[in-house]
Amino acid sequence: MPELPEVETMVRGIRPALLGRTIVRASLSHIDVLRGVTRPRLLRILTGATIHDVTRRAKHGVIHLERYRFVLQPGMTGNLLIYDRALAAAESKYAVLRAQLDSGVEFVFRDVRRIGTLLLLDERGWARYDAGLGPEPLDPGLTVEAFAERLRHSRAAIKKVLMDQRRLVGIGNIYANEALFRAGIDPSKPAHRVSAEAWPRLFQHTQRLLRAAIDSEGTTFRDYRTGTGQPGSFQLELMVYERQGEPCRRCGTRLAGTHDIDGRITVFCHRCQG
DNA sequence: ACGAGGTCCTGCGAGC
DNA sequence: TGCTCGCAGGACCTCG
Incomplete structure (x- = not known):
């Protein structure tokens, strides 16, 4: 994807x-x-x-x-x-x-x-x-303030808002799950209720995640290949996506999986993402 | 204005 | 074995 x-x-x-x-x-x-x-x-x-x-x-x-x-x-x-x-x-x-x-x-x-x-x-x-598209998350000119401002006014779940290309581009289901885990934010939390101190964390982890995934040439499950036909390798570094039911890599808690947000699979750790 | 939900596509795996 | 069915999800659309 x-x-x-x-x-x-x-x-x-x-x-x-x-x-x-x-x-x-x-x-x-x-x-x-x-x-x-x-x-x-x-x-x-x-x-x-x-x-x-x-x-x-x-x-x-x-x-x-x-x-x-x-x-x-x-x-x-x-x-x-x-x-x-x-x-x-x-x-x-x-x-x-x-x-x-x-x-x-x-x-x-x-x-x-x-x-x-x-x-x-x-x-x-x-x-x-x-x-019609939001800003690029890796644009050096994008500030944490602008990032938070574009996302924090919605009452929809933060995960859905993070994937809304009109607000911010580039994030789909895999990296939304991963970014929220890494930032320790409950994916179902309404964006307008995400705490002020959580926004810099989400911003930093989102950028770090995307850069690391680019360095690994992306995440290959089935169809995705690089421009020259090679698989990427970031699937080896995923913390939650496709890991529902498996132990959290951070605390060992069994990872939860749900389709409650936007009908897409959401995987998260109850303990790390309270 | 905003958010929820349906639709497009086909391959695959589960279940009968 | 062979079939059906649900699921994967980014972009776009309609409806309330």
Whole structure:
């Protein structure tokens, strides 16, 4: 489930191969991933386009073309991949978008479940898209005050608020669970009741967690791979996610699992996250 | 304005 | 063995 660290890793992985390259041929196997653009139009614009930059915004990859930004939202099982060889049958089966570069390398958006989406935005569209997203948690300009201010007014559970991309981007279910454990905050606590002294802790642990996960090239359970096809390794460092029923790594208490918040699996330690 | 809940997708594993 | 069903969840939508 690509969240900020996974998308950052994929973008870093594909960037060197894409930078300055021209797309000589493009194909799209399913149109249900497209938003606001038709297949003929997308392929017409991609073909012959030169890639000026590849960046990340929130949990999305952004391929900068001359007049457009091509936004790839991996969703749950989406991958941004570079191949310097022919694809095996199993690899091409789920290759939703394929783009041959003038270097001979192939860029692929692979997505088994196709919850992922593709957007082609002009400058106005990009501005609207960007404005609808919250700040980047690793932006050096983001202060603890601004972080807390954006989250603390909601009456919803802090875990749900932390995952709300309009308030703060990049955090999904895995890192929300992990950040709240590391900060010692009960995931079900309404955000407006989180204590003043807990916000700096949450801010610091969230940043530290995301940086560590990037260093480990993300968390791989099943589908996620780096831009060059390697699994990440942060799954080895998870404290709570996928560990319900197992002992807390800090105090040994049996970790609780619940679907009570936003219908998503929440794992936490009753003792460490009182 | 805000929050809750439904929908899209397919592979996988549990249960019968 | 072979089937059904529930679940995984990011983004987006509608409804209250």
